[in-house]
Amino acid sequence: QVQVVESGGGSVQAGGSLRLSCAVSGYTYSHYCMGWFRRAPGREREGVAFIDARNRTSYGDPAKGRFTISRDNAQDTQYLYLQMNGLKPEDSAIYYCAARQEEYCYPEADYFTHWGRGTQVSVSP
Numbered sequence: 496q497v498q499v500v501e502s503g504g505g506s507v508q509a510g511g512s513l514r515l516s517c518a519v520s521g522y523t524y525s526h527y528c529m530g531w532f533r534r535a536p537g538r539e540r541e542g543v544a545f546i547d548a549r550n551r552t553s554y555g556d557p558a559k560g561r562f563t564i565s566r567d568n569a570q571d572t573q574y575l576y577l578q579m580n581g582l583k584p585e586d587s588a589i590y591y592c593a594a595r596q597e598e599y600c601y602p603e604a605d606y607f608t609h610w611g612r613g614t615q616v617s618v619s620p
Contacts, residue, residue: 496521497519497520497522497594497608498519498520499517499518499592499593499609499611500517500518500592500612501515501516501517501590501591501592501611501612501613501614502515502516502517502614503515503516504590504614504615504616505615505617506617507582507616507618507619508618508619508620509582509583509584509619509620510581510582511582511618512578512579512580512581512582513616514576514577514578514579515531515576515577515590515592516574516575516576517529517531517574518572518573518574518575519572519573519575519592519594520571522573522594523596524596525568525569525570526548526549526568527573527596527597528545528546528547528548528596528597528598528599528600528606528607529545529546529566529573529594529600530542530543530544530545530546530564530592530593530594530600530602531544531564531575531590531592532590532591532593532604533586533588533589533590533591533616534588534591534613535585535587535588535589540591540604541555541557542555542602542603543555543557543562543577544558544563544564545600546564546565546566546575546600547598547600548597548599549598550566551600552564553602555602557586558579561579561581561582562577562578562579562580563577563578563580564576564578565578573594575592575594579616582616584619584620585618586616586618587616587617587618588616589613589614589615589616590613590614590615590616591610591611591612592610592611593607593609593611594607594608595607595609596608
């Protein structure tokens with residue numbers, strides 16, 4: 496059974512930093528597509544950052560230049576990280592980790608098959 500568990504959310508002031516973590520377990524292979532999405536109240540879910548099985552990364556417009564996605568491939572559990580710097584109040588949202596056991600990533604929520612429950616990020620002015 497695949498499990499996806501996020502951690503690391505919290506409250507910071509504008510300009511601060513947070514690092515989100517995600518642990519994914521239960522897949523057959525150790526390299527696959529993973530990504531971060533977010534949803535703010537009253538807004539559509541949006542893609543934040545993605546990393547494929549070959550560690551190629553891509554970013555949504557709000558994340559470019561400020562966020563960095565990375566992964567740590569262990570034997571049974573894959574760890575996904577999102578380093579967020581220069582946070583803005585508009586970055587406040589619930590951040591979700593998502594995964595799909597495919598080599599390539601597509602920045603669409605429907606592409607991903609397994610999701611975490613989310614972690615709250617709140618940025619005050």
